[in-house]
Amino acid sequence: MLYRKVATVLFLSDLIQSTLEECRCIPEQPCWPSAVEWEAFNRTVNGRLLANIPVAISCYKGPLQNAPECASISKQYSNNSFQQTFPVGYSYPLQPDCPLIPFGEKTVSRCGLGAAPGYTVNATEIEHVQSAVSWAKSANIRFVVRDTGHDLLGRSMGYGSLQVWIRYLRQGIEYHSQFDYSALEKSATAWNGSAFTIRGGYTWSDVYAEAAKRDSIVAGGGTPSVGCLGGWMQGGGHGPATHDFGLGADNVLSAKVVLANGTLVAASPVENKDLFFAIRGGGPGTYGVVVQTTVKAHPTRKVLAQTLAIASLSGNTSSFLESLADFYQALPGLAESGWSGYGQWTTAAAVPFVANFTTAYAHTFANFKQTRGEAKRAFDLVIAKLAAKNGSDLFVSMSYTETPDYAAFYSKFSGVEPPAGTYGATSGRFLDEKALLFNRSTLMEALKTVAGTPKQQTTNIVEMFGAPYGHIGIDGQSHPTSGVNPAWREMIVHHIVARSWTQDTDSNTIERIQKDITYGKGGALKKLAPKTGGYMNENDRLDPDWRHDFYGSHYEKLLSIKRHYDPADVLFCPTCVGSDRWEVKESGQLCRAHY
Template identity: 80%
Template sequence: MVFRKLTTLLFFGAALSQSTATVEKCRCIPEQPCWPAAAEWKAFNRSINGRLLVNAPVAISCYKGPRQDASECALITKHYSNNSFQQSFPVGYSYPLQPDCPLIPFGEEADVRCALGEAPVYTVNASEIEHVQSAVAWAKSANIRLVIRDTGHDLLGRSMGYGSLQVWIKYLRKGIDYHAQFDRGVNRKAATLWKGSAFTIRGGYTWADVYTEAAKRDLLVVGGGTPSVGCIGGWMQGGGHGPATHDFGLGADNVLSAKVVLANGTLVTASSVENKDLFFAIRGGGPGTYGVVIETTVKAYPTQKVFAQTLAIASLSGNTSSFLDTVADIYQGFPELAKSGWSGYGQWTTAAAVPFVANFTTSYTHAFANFRQPRKEAERAFDSITSKLVAKNGSDLFVSISYTETPDYAAFYSKFSGVEPPAGTYGATSGRFLDEQSLLLDRSALMKALETLAGTSKQQTTNVVEMFGAPYGQIGIDGKSHPLSGVNPAWREMIVHHIVARSWTQNTGSASIRRIQNDILYAKGGALQVLAPKTGGYMNENNRLDPDWKRDFYGAHYESLLGIKRLYDPADVFFCPTCVGSDRWEVMTESGQLCRTRAH
């Protein structure tokens, strides 16, 4: 592809054409005469106090060429799989890792050139709101593709875009303000009132930052399960879940107000009485398409003890059918567990690449939390599942069950969820909500789906369980009481969000990659759809190639959200794949250029 051949040797002194003519049907790209001249980029940089960065791939110092540097390559090699390290670069990505400039040993002859590929060409490293406004105005006037980035922690690559200008808000940090009692101000007569504590997150902070502030005051907030996840970007705008979600709701439902830079450059407040339609859209209706969110105010709650269970199961016999039968027992116990206040995260596999539980590669594990039940009642909720596991323990299965009580949410999070995973490998995922009917109505249908999801030993498939039991927790309650929430209505009925994933290595060929992607999207993802045909999936943890992304990610809200998109961004200044309104545009296969579809 031509667009993958653009190297990182783009700098202000490059010989670019002086023409600033726009292209009506397509966004300008560096190879075209309409791309702004070097002098224009320099002038733009001066207007934003030197905040314009020329992007280069993270690993470029390891490649032969003018940017080669042994000490820098050694540093990058050491920390390459660290999320926070990746996020410190304007085009460093936790997921997916850059395929156009993979990490190589210093000075090694590579099969590919180190190129930006789909990463943006320039970045506005915003430290003031005015920088964001200027970036939006510049991209609009120059007819350049604009992308928005908070931390870059995005499975779908929505903050990437060939030949684009990126507005980066990581260093736009104006403080985390605590409100002992939320001042509703003009919201005093609003339908949705909040009388408790709150935090105003003024810029590109991560949940690690906010969790620290909350713990100082014996409070908890609904944030991401991974500390490095950004607070106000795609996580919140796509719905947002974490360990406290079952009892305190989705991240989007916890937003009390927000400040947004619109496509016309104006800064507005979105709340339950100001720009209510925009408030609806950014609270779960998808990121990167209505405006640039630069501030949110979120609810805070008194911290409390948390009772946790960890469960680890491994197959002693190697009998996959028997193991999957046990997994089905656990899945069918989820609704009752949710009724008793349990929720949490787990994963299982029948063919791990390395031992997963003890020395076994066929295993299941989870860490669940209970915020409201006394210990005896909480343990009793597991009796049905436990009795089935104990009957097989030592013969067919290895089973380990343990319980822990932590004095507050901060201690629970630190012990069970606050671990930073390595930056993502190359891979494909698909996810779907499983409601109570799909889990309980037909045991044989559930078993058939699990068998497909398990895959073969060579596929080394991983399955992830996110159990929130929405109808029996705050997600379901908020769905009835919060009309200004744009999250997929399927969230309100889900018991589990099931994610299936496969990975590949840096050296995997394109044909093999396509087979893996098709297997995840159509075979395994298709099995989930057959099991739960009327639900959908969580947009932030899914597959950007999903052909039915409008229904799966947005559900019945899509047309309403599209109307809001048209109102606030009629010229489509904002675009990202699978985001609302994105079907009016397509990326050209050969050039990487973003162009309007023929229908539009």
């Protein structure tokens, strides 16, 4: 009798556990769809189903080894646009599951998909997207969304998953000289200007070309190959025009979205308002698949660009950081005068960074509003401090260039593709005026920490948008339909700190680098600005405080929207809203979390 009671308890325990586990099926399990089932599904998407293979597999011994193809891949491997032509090509891979090797190399034998999806639907019609998400739900397999794969956090990856790829879902870019705003005219996003409707997986280079033809500015990304509809826009989205025209998410007027149940819906201030709120900055890949957006277009303007380079002549890192602190503390005033832009600095570059110097800062800033004289005067105070050390402790170089319109500015000073295929860890933090101005000693402490040691070769990036003095702040007051982290509205700078490694770096070293970024350097930035947060698209995928840091006070509202539109959690990506209900096992399988 005792045995029966124990057995019954154990049986019920196992039954309850299996019910609670609710794991997605993976290839090793009997529940994984059979080849016959995959083929039947392929017919529903008009033969657009792909069995994924690694980008560099032609360099490895085996049936797919091919010397000419390997040579071609080797030449282009670090090119973002090239990586994006592959369903599992990534700008920032998380780990080297099939690293690029010289053809015939025998010492490296591993080449697999790793955490990349096993199958891809190369969608060219919205119906393909609908079929893919519906089938993934019915088959109980993990489902991920990919536009260009330009993602630091691995949100379009997932072992044993079906991926929908919208890169080739391209049904036109339509210009509206005056958009039909009859439905929106009484809403918070009322707009009486021009617009572009982007139907499918276009990149910003595609849209910028159309905008230039019409003397327009679209507030898109700084990197040309970034997709318009995916993580960039849904995560907030910034670029060279952000200070004056707002975040990408704030420029969205309406959208079309495929939901987790396969239905296509409109999202706007008057249709599915909560979904509209969520996709405008509340994170990608979790509420639905955005397949179309209409965004604002602004009349083009002349742009004044300033390039500034500061380098240490003496090699005295402390003195360099003191001068850098002077510059950081000047940023709120520069933002108020209309300046914004991107900078980068390091105290130990592997190769010369500015001229022949390895300890240096360089930026390109832009001003869309002020005259050359007015804009230059805003720099007078900080330049005077730097000039006092020029030629002795510092090398300082500065120049101004006027461009006739935004297209000319972007072509000359932005639009640069960073190398693809690099491995690293990143953390980012919004620095508001309090963080920059309230306590110089705390600022200096943070700068010293994020500078790192010479051996670490740390890179720091300064993204200066001056939100309270530009359109990010204005939109925050007048656009309650935006789901972006409210900390965006008060930031002056988004500061990014990063360290990298190679495909040959051992796992223990990688773990130490990641911990240094998360808790050491990232921790120093949090200490400097404890109540802000950071831009989710350029941040630490292992941030333990990601709910607050990426979403701020909007998280609970966004979570309720997620529950409404995707109650079964068909859509999942790491650090996305609702992802805390799931965990990835050592096997790669996605299962419900039990904390």
